[in-house]
Amino acid sequence: MRIANLAQTLLIRNQTLETQARLQTVEQQIASGYKSQVFSGLGGEAKKLLDFDQAKSSLSTYVDSIVAAERRAKVMDAAMLQVSDIAKDLRADNIATFPYMNDTSVRQNVLTRAEEAIGTTISALNTQFEGRFLFSGYELATKPVDDTAADIIADAEAVLVANGFPVGTQPITPADIEAAVDEYLGIAPAGAATYYQSGSSDQVAVRIDANQELTYGVTADDDAFRTVLKGYLMTSLSVSRYDDLEGTAQGSFDTAYENARGFIEQGDDAVNGAVGQLGIQRQKMETTRLGHDSTIDILTQSISEIQDADVYEAITELQRLQVQLQGSYQVTAQLANLSLVNFI
Missing domain, CATH: 1.10.287 (Helix Hairpins)
Incomplete structure (x- = not known):
């Protein structure tokens, strides 16, 4: 050795x-x-880790946006179902009271019910959630309907009077009442709904992916809500002009009252259609979110394999x-x- x-x-x-x-x-x-305290300690895996982390962060942002939109859409759905329920109730009242409309007390009850229906609809359209009015389009801080039910009825009545039909005027026809209501609601001639305070009639959009935005919801001036309100206002104005309609021609009131019921039914159908459309949009949100969640899980596992000891x-x-x-x-x-x- x-x-x-x-x-x-x-x-x-x-x-x-x-x-x-x-x-x-x-x-x-x-x-x-962690395997290393610095990226350089990961060698060739460092860039891959940065790419995975950035992708995960982006997807997490989309998921957060989708979840927030899903919460708002769920509340909107409940509000629209409430509007639909009100329409069904007033339609049923119309059918039940139709044979007894020559009774003054019955007519007064119908007027009260119509005003209540308008008021409850206004309340639903003014739904506020997480600091925003859901039916105001992009003007999130603007209350969509700032009038009371009595205000709306009075404004529609004012249009009827301005058109030459103050109380006690004969002849007056169901078409005259419908024309005044249409003018007030901006149905015919087409225009802005008088009751609608927001300047935005656009659906809001949420970014659900890098290259995709999804619009969802409705605004309080949507045709569905205008049609429901048209039925309520025609109910109110027809009943308040009962004597004038009957004095013009026997059966005129019956026609006006039935027309009102028809528009309530049309409005209810349209609201349910909007609910269905919102349901499709909510399904798209959920499907996209679940896809992102799955991808995030994969990225999380990949990141862990690279950086975790x-x-x-x-x-x-x-x-x-x-x-x-x-x-x-x-x-x-x-x-x-x-x-x-x-x-x-």
């Missing part, structure tokens, strides 16, 4: 330093749970390195004590 030379000593020392560095890295992995494996490696380092120390100590005397 021969005495260890300087080269052997330096080799062992370098191996010891490498083991110490590796030991420090493993200790950091155990403490932090296997703690159990790291502990095993730590123990191995500690043994290796201890052995290096012992060899170094033995080499330091060797002399020619050991071999004579």
Whole structure:
């Protein structure tokens, strides 16, 4: 045998330093749970990690937007179903009271019910959620209907009077009443709904993907709501002009009252159609969100595989390195004590 030379000593020392560095890295992995504290420590996987992380962040933003839109759409759905329920109730009242409309007290009850229906519809259209009015389009801070039911009835009545039909005027026909209501609601001639305060009639949009926006919802001036309100206003104005209609021609009131019921039915159908359309939009949101969630899960797993340390494996490696380092120390100590005397 021969005495260890300087080269052997330096080799062992370098191996010891490498083991110490590796030991420090493993200790950091155990403490932090990450393979490396810096991207450069991941080598060629660093860029892939950045790409995955950016993709996950973008998808998470879309998911958050979709979830918020789903909450709002759900509330809108409930409000529109309430409008539909009101329409069904007033239609049923119209049918039930039709044979008894020559009774003054019955007519008064119908007027009250019509005003209540308008008021409840206004309340539904003024639904506010998370600080925004849901039926105001993009003017989120604007209350869509700022009038009371009594105001709306009075305004429609004012149009009828302006058209030359104050109370007590004969002849007056169901068509005259319908024309006044249409003018007030902006149905004919086509125009803005007088009751609608927002300047936006557009559906709101939500970004659900990098290249896709989804519009959803309706505004309070939608044709469906105008038609429902038309039925209510024709009910109110026809009943308030009962004597004038009957004085013009026998059966004129019956025609006007039946016409009102017809528009309530049409409006209810249109509202239900809007509910169905919103349901399709909500389904699109859910499908897209679930797809994003699945992709996020895959990206999360991929990111974990790149950056997360296997703690159990790291502990095993730590123990191995500690043994290796201890052995290096012992060899170094033995080499330091060797002399020619050991071999004579």
